[in-house]
Structures are given as C-alpha cells and as structure tokens.
Amino acid sequence: MKKSNASMKSFASILGLFVLGVVVLQSCKSDPNSPGFEYMPDMYRSPSYETYGTGLEPTGASARVPAENSIAMGEDNLPYPYPNTFEGYEAAGMNLKNPLAWNDENIAKGKANYMRFCVHCHGKKGKGDGTVPTNSEYPNPPAYDAGLKDLPAGKMFHSLQWGKNLMGSHASQMTKTERWEVILYVQTLQGKTANDLMNVAPADSASAAEGKEQ
Numbered sequence: 001m002k003k004s005n006a007s008m009k010s011f012a013s014i015l016g017l018f019v020l021g022v023v024v025l026q027s028c029k030s031d032p033n034s035p036g037f038e039y040m041p042d043m044y045r046s047p048s049y050e051t052y053g054t055g056l057e058p059t060g061a062s063a064r065v066p067a068e069n070s071i072a073m074g075e076d077n078l079p080y081p082y083p084n085t086f087e088g089y090e091a092a093g094m095n096l097k098n099p100l101a102w103n104d105e106n107i108a109k110g111k112a113n114y115m116r117f118c119v120h121c122h123g124k125k126g127k128g129d130g131t132v133p134t135n136s137e138y139p140n141p142p143a144y145d146a147g148l149k150d151l152p153a154g155k156m157f158h159s160l161q162w163g164k165n166l167m168g169s170h171a172s173q174m175t176k177t178e179r180w181e182v183i184l185y186v187q188t189l190q191g192k193t194a195n196d197l198m199n200v201a202p203a204d205s206a207s208a209a210e211g212k213e214q
C-alpha cells in the first residue's frame with residue numbers, strides 16, 4: 001500500500017513536470033517578434049490601420065484621396081473673404097495688405113505677369129494706352145500714375161479678384177501670390193517707392209483715395 005502510494009506521487013510529479021515543460025516550451029517560438037500566447041490579442045495589437053500603411057480597399061493604401069471640393073491648406077487656396085460689393089471693395093482697401101516684400105525679385109516676377117495679362121490694355125508704362133484701346137472702341141483704362149495714383153493695394157487686389165466694370169476678373173489666371181507680385185509692379189508704375197509704402201498706413205491711403213473720389 002505504502003509502495004503504490006509512493007509510485008503514485010512520483011508519477012504525479014513526472015506528469016506535473018511534463019505539463020510545465022509543455023507550457024514553458026510553448027512560449028519558445030521561432031519568430032523572435034512573436035509575443036507568444038496571447039489571451040486577448042486585440043488588446044495587444046490594435047486592429048486599426050497604421051497611418052500611411054496598407055490595408056484598405058480598393059487602392060490598398062490607408063490614406064484616401066481628399067473628398068471632392070476639399071480646400072488644400074495654404075494661403076493661396078483660402079476663400080477670398082470680401083464680397084463683390086461697394087462695402088467689400090472699401091473693406092479690402094482698408095484691410096488687405098500685400099504679404100510680399102518690396103524687392104527686385106518680386107517686382108520682376110510681377111512685371112513678367114503684367115506683360116502677359118495686363119499690358120495689352122494698360123500699356124507698357126500703365127498709361128492706359130495698350131494695343132486693345134488703341135486699336136478698338138475699347139475705352140482707355142485710367143493711367144496708374146494719374147487717375148489711379150492713390151489707389152491702395154487692397155483695392156487693386158479686390159478689382160483683380162472680382163473684376164471692375166469693363167476689366168474682367170483675373171482670379172482664374174493668376175494665384176493670389178502672383179496677383180500680389182503684379183500689384184508690386186503696378187505700384188512702381190504709380191510712381192511709388194519702397195519708402196512711400198513703408199510710410200503710408202493702409203487707413204491713410206484709403207481715405208486719401210476717398211478724398212479724391214469726392
């Protein structure tokens with residue numbers, strides 16, 4: 001009786017060792033990245049897609065193309081805030097400031113686009129004597145250095161955005177940055193210098209222009 005009890009005990013301990021060995025060996029996998037036995041795998045590894053990873057149908061990329069009519073980030077793509085009204089024109093004249101620096105490079109870029117988009121009406125020196133009014137019934141635009149001498153940059157931008165009377169909008173031909181460049185060049189044709197622009201506050205130039213109109 002005693003003997004069989006002892007052999008039962010040693011059998012139980014051998015079985016115990018065997019089970020322990022299986023459990024221990026179970027955690028030894030050939031894949032070094034394998035976490036071994038996982039009780040609730042979703043808690044260790046999230047089922048969500050990795051940023052810019054793969055996995056989504058139909059293209060396989062986790063990043064989708066933007067929805068239709070999305071607006072790309074960046075100053076050039078923001079909607080223009082001033083409406084096409086007299087009040088919008090005045091507000092643009094007061095508040096809009098050229099974000100670009102007055103330097104030779106920007107003025108030269110503005111001149112290049114002026115020669116493409118403006119010269120045929122406004123003329124080389126901005127006197128309103130381009131080939132279109134010279135050779136047709138189209139009226140001469142006002143000269144930059146006379147009728148438009150005190151026009152502030154914000155009003156120019158507004159008129160390029162929406163157009164003004166016989167001049168059409170130039171919003172689809174040029175980006176906002178290109179329009180601000182062309183405005184720098186137009187200001188040289190107004191006879192302005194870097195000094196004038198630094199010393200003229202937008203409110204002053206707007207009221208000067210208004211004073212002229214009356």
Ligand code: HEC
Nearest residue numbers: 117118121141142148155156159164165166167170182186
């Ligand atoms: C089809 C001919 C034509 C073209 C092209 C044209 N303009 Fe004009 N522009 C005019 C006429 C006409 C006016 C006068 C509008 C009015 O006040 O009735 C004018 C007015 C302006 C004014 C004064 C706007 C205001 O608020 O009083 C500016 C500034 C101006 N143009 C700049 C430009 C620039 C810069 C370009 C090129 C990007 C350009 N224009 C292209 C015909 C043109």
